[in-house]
Amino acid sequence: MSKIVAKTGNESMAEAMRQINPDVVAAYPITPSTEIVQIFSSYVADGLVDTEFLAVESEHSAMSACIGSAATGARTMTCTASQGLALMWEMLYIATGLRLPIVIAGVNRALSAPINIHCDHSDTMGIRDSGWIQIYSENAQEGYDNLIQAVKIAEECCLPAIVTTDGFIISHGMESMKLLEDKEVQDFIGDYKAPYTLINPQKPITVGALDFTDYYFEHRRSTAEAVLQAKDKIIKVSQEYSHLSQRKYELFEEYRLDDAQMAIVVLGSTAGTAKVVIDELRSKGIKAGLLKIRVYRPFPAEELAIVLSKIPAVAILDRADSLSTMGGPVFIDIKSALYNLEKRSKLINYIYGLGGRDTTLHHIREVYQDLQNILDTGKIAQSIKYLGVRE
């Protein structure tokens, strides 16, 4: 029987971590993810979990400690945001290269400068080529559900994974949600048996050896294959979890897309705002829909192309700018995913909500109005726009 409770995003992720009961957590607090570490450390102090908790001196040390821990075969987690994730950057690539299934409970926050503590996706988008599996959440419920799934996904893929919620919007916003029983979570994730461990004297191994021109390329190729194979494993674990929780999880969510003439693609909490506008437009007979990306890495390119190719006008909303002059990262990825199709949709990009700027129903209506204009005229006036900035 699942319990209905009132929790913030941070509380929901800390609760998931209590139920996961990882062997090791090494973490350094940073707004807006501080509470996850704080609440979890109280679980450790109160003896509610068996976790070895390491309070380290920086996020670089946190990820380094996680790598050492995971190399021994311990189920290992941490939490971070923004500058903390940026400080981990060097070690994130090492976690992937060593194929260690570390899981981060992440909270999205803008990157400096200027310094800002509020939500955008610049932090996690900055690690999009690190090989970490990335899962975005629309609300506290999804943050909780995704974090539990991420443990199993990471371990089955032998790849690290990060689950994120939107800073403050989800992390500090309280909502009603359903929890699984502790036993259900434990049965779902099962015992972790690492394929290799650094501390078995009967079977000694070397971790982190030097590769020269003769081996590095082969090792990178095999990691690329692991990421490629991860998608099917993510689908499988998500199906198992959907069955257990009675909440549906897929690579992405399609909302009223079947006959849609125009659609918004978005990640995270803004999907909820967009759904309200879609219902409003649908009641007026306007065929609007939404595609919410849940698994951003590995990128579900083929699956997205099949769905989006049927929709004539699509707006991709990015809560991060790539500063490449090519639009946001999600826009660039989707454009690339659709390029080889015979029939391509018209695509436009909006950079929105940077530094926690509110994205309201009004903004989303504006996007659908632009899409309607594209449908009417067949022309894109401006392909990259900044939504909600003072012009």
Added chain:
Amino acid sequence: MKKLPNWKELPMGGLILEAGSAENYKTGGWRSIKPIHDKDKCINCLNCWIYCPDSSIIVEDGKVVGINYEFCKGCGICAHECPPKVAAISMVEERR
């Protein structure tokens, strides 16, 4: 030339599953200066053996009998740690 394994044949994560395989990887070629051990001066205190970072001091029956040039990288720590009054190890330029 030995055929190297392809990417599918390698253990994941760059792991090395065979213990002691460093022995198959000769690193003496990295050396630019070379330690020369003088048996007549040596008092067999074994400071060089203790400090060598690469197990390249060959010891038999408690006595230094030579240096393993297949692995010695010429760091000079052995010569530095040899007591100054003894000075049984001198570093000379490597000539190949």
